[in-house]
Amino acid sequence: MSEKQPDTRSAILSIARDLMRQLGYNAFSYADIARKLDMKNAAIHYHYPAKADLLADVIETYISEYRQLEKQLAGSNLDSCQKLQQFIGKYAQLIGQNSICIIGSVASDYNTLPESVKAKVAGLISLVTGMVEHTLQEGREEGVFRFRETPRVRALLIMTNLAAGVQLARITGKADFVAIEQAIVDQLIQ
Amino acid sequence: MSEKQPDTRSAILSIARDLMRQLGYNAFSYADIARKLDMKNAAIHYHYPAKADLLADVIETYISEYRQLEKQLAGSNLDSCQKLQQFIGKYAQLIGQNSICIIGSVASDYNTLPESVKAKVAGLISLVTGMVEHTLQEGREEGVFRFRETPRVRALLIMTNLAAGVQLARITGKADFVAIEQAIVDQLIQ
């Protein structure tokens, strides 16, 4: 909670989060992090002994943040459509950062992730899917959303639109992602 | 064209295609390929001097195959819905192979790909998107498909459902992908 600069461990974690979304688990190294913090790569190992430990903390942090977002949205007086748009907005932010979402990153690299973190990854995906599913169900009950699938399947459709949408956007451009965003909401409120 | 076994270069290419979809560009090595062919990793370099050359051939081969599929479907008497289902079926095959699709693989790793192949990747994505777009447009004109978006945007929605669908399926299970498949077609023929 220092005001001057975050402690080393949080600084490492923050950079690792960015690198996970920009490059993926296998493509970044401790040296990349060390360079940005002007320290030796071996020094990272004091804070995170193995790369698997660092990945575990990245995933756990995302889980915490999504739980927090869930609470925040539940305590707000936003309607379901606004809640969904908050969620979509988090994806839109990624476009300008040359990043994909954490879920798409770990899902693509899943076969190469340390066994010790695979369960956490599954937990993150389950959490986020549940959030979207719940918002869809709520919106349907409120009468603001209309859709024919189960809330869970519709949640999967939307999450895959967003996850692969940001992946493609790095190649084909931002306009494609904006069109996807728009279509997701339009389909629901038709 | 040998009947006994494919030549070394094609064998390398075939394994590289699988590894690209199972592990991604950064996570497989020449040693992985050499091991499966019982040769030294350095021998791969005779056939593909640099890893970028191997990736380029993988992408070009996919482009050729998709062009061929395009011709084959155009020359068939399948209706648009059957054509789309052929396309979706190619994704469904991946599920049992612990693989994601080539587009999702290269899109996720895009920032780390050799500059020399990025344009080819963009070409592949443009080709496949165009195929789906064309099938959707045709189906709408035939009256078998109904949708409100432009064919291009609808193609993006479907491609992102499929690409991220296979990514998630490795973690959450095949049932989720089957539900996505079903929903894609159901939405179009409603």
Place this chain on the structure above:
DNA sequence: GTCTATATTCCGATAGAC
């Protein structure tokens, strides 16, 4: 408690043998 010097393994790639 924090970081540096160093070890070890593996990577992609080259030069040269056959």
Place this chain on the structure above:
DNA sequence: GTCTATCGGAATATAGAC
């Protein structure tokens, strides 16, 4: 034309200095 011996460097990780 095809493959092997080998290199230079980068990766993760350990042991020990401060």
